[in-house]
Amino acid sequence: MTSHRPASDLEKLPVKLADITAAAKVIGSSVTATVCNESRTLSEICGCNLWLKFENLQFTATFKERGALNRLSALSAEERRQGVIAMSAGNHAQGVAYHAKRLGVPATIVMPVGTPMVKVENTRRHGAVVVVTGATLEEAGAYAAELGETHGMTMIHPYDDPLIIAGQGTIALEMLKAVPALDTLVVPIGGGGLISGMAIAARTLKPDIRVVGVEAELYPSMYNAIKHTQLPMRGDTLAEGIAVKWPGKLTTEIIRHVVDEILLVSEPEIERAVAELINIEKTVVEGAGAAGLAAVQSRPELFAGRNVGLVLSGGNIDTRLIASVLTRELAREGRLKQLSLDIVDRPGQLAAVASLLAEAGANIIEVSHQRTFSDLPAKATVLQLVIETRDRAHLEEVLARLSAAGLAARCD
Template identity: 75%
Template sequence: MPKAPKNVPPNQRAPEAGLAVTPDDVRAASAAISGSVMITECDQSRTLSDICGCNLWLKFENLQFTSTFKERGALNRLLVLSAEERRRGVIAMSAGNHAQGVAYHANRLGIPATIVMPIGTPMVKIENTRRHGVETIISGKTLEEAAEFARAHGKVQELTMIHPYDDPLIIAGQGTIALEMLASVPQLDVLVIPIGGGGLISGMAIAAKSLKPELQIVGVQAQLYPSMYNAIKGQHLPMRGDTLAEGIAVKVPGRITTEIIRHLVDEIVLVTEDQIERAVAMLIAIEKTVVEGAGATGLAAVLAAPQRFAGRNVGLVLTGGNIDTRLIASVLTRELAREGRLTQIAIDIVDRPGQLAAVSALLADAGANIIEVSHQRTFSDLPAKGTLLEVVIETRDRVHLEEVMKRLGEAGFVAWLPGRR
């Protein structure tokens, strides 16, 4: 594979210079999938633009039929199968979204499909895949182990592998998003794109740089899984743990995609779990749109470094919306806690009648809403005549919470936030 020329900025390199995918490939993919994949809206978010200090445009790929951009590349790959390959069927490994894209379009085209998903794949993604009538196998602790099983199983069954990212046709299909975004918003200065295996950002970079060479491409990875960041920057940051962005939790990035990214992507940044959670919560609260962790990493990156994007026209891809409702509830309540709107406080009270009523009256007078109350008489280090009162309260914001805590102290109650005594 060719190496990037030294001392030449990525946005000045020819996109098609010896790379596995060309702008013509992306345009051909756009024509091939036209009419079968939704051209999603690319709208400006005025509120998020104000918060981030830039002009922020959102590409709503979470509103595809399968709630994921992955069906673009999947369909483009399926359409080139020979008659014999269609008859035998296909196999794919996926943490969820590629699975749904392959399953949906394979079923629609009458192609038998087997999907291998790693243990720990969110149930919503498993069930959504099964609904398309494909064989679904849960195997492997990681995507890489699932891939090994898929390759072995596919070889025995003579199935064609549909790789989730390291395939020129997959990459070209994903790149059609950039064509749509620049057709809708030609004034974009920068695209901020999630990176897992690299298929999406590779295809979008090929297309975008061919149309607007000066446009910047910024990739985003979860800090827990910085595989492409390591590959491009020569780092050895650890990869471990459960990330909210499981859709981009890839330990081994693609060979083809790595080379394209090395040539065309201007920067790769990492975002923390707290930042991803905040972005998911903000998209629900402000845009009223459900986005999974991986799909929210672009917004997380902009929120984390607003100075990088200040005053610029920034395009984000909301790559998918397949997230468990239980997880959504957890993310939203955790964000309320971070904002000081939902808080557990502990209060040392005397164990006698009227104390709970006194605390309740004080909280009500301070404008706090009581959500939960519990007494702890046994498992605490308080005297025998004392009781630990634990109260979950709702307040307007952190300033209001501090006011409530001050009022409790002035009334003679010893109160603290758990872990901060």
């Protein structure tokens, strides 16, 4: 992985700039040329000049439309009649389903168990037959391959296909046209189709540009493949769109040649990035789409002073999950806290605590008494509160006031 590969190496790759420019003509106006805007606030926070490519504003809220349409457009008349099949954790499914319906091609999508319901329902809404099976994307893929072969359907792979890769690479063409000064691209990696296409396009047009990939810490599959490590892959990640255990063969070789570095981001870092994009940019981005910002925020020294382009790759996230992410971030910032206080169980005690908190400028969100499941004497109770404060310093001030009043609060 190096930023100084000779141009001749690019010519040896299975996808070339000509394929990507051809894909741009194929998808044309059927896919939105999304805006690439500078975020002055995030630039200041991150210490670099930051531009955001809003692929979450595609009709299906995902960049996956690009590759899906490019691949579907290459089907023969007989293949269109027989229909297509794909495996997907959500976004590829929607891209295939939407454009297959536009082109009059029957589509079946196999999605793994645990795929967010918003992605399942959106895929059905676009007219595809949805089959939910398999504990992982790989298991869903094995079932899709078997089902497709049985019924003569063409497999539309989510990333390991030159036409898919070329379609995704059109994003880099648009970004460099909008902001020629970009010297760094930060791109999420699942199976590797997006970063492969973008890196080929960017490196051909601007050989010295730096391309950085980002994976969820829980699923470092491409990191392992490139760096020959064996980091574990496990658990539920907010970035389920890039939770891939086995990256593509084509994409692995492309990334080995044209990507400079792969960074891993933790779940709290991804949650923070999702929350900041909502709070600062007023845009809803799923975990995978926020991974790039998470990387820049967690490793600012790698991007200091550079002109950085981030791809907000998708915006398909459950509203319940958004609420959870936002409240968890408030808790991390000290603006939302759960407290437990041991008090005498008699009239007026709750009012006294409430009055003290009001004087300190804290807002009570929730309140409950725990009389049964505690080791306190029968005439005492545990008062449990969720309070809202301005920031961590204000929280410390509130706790100090409680302590001064003889109420030692425990932070749960």
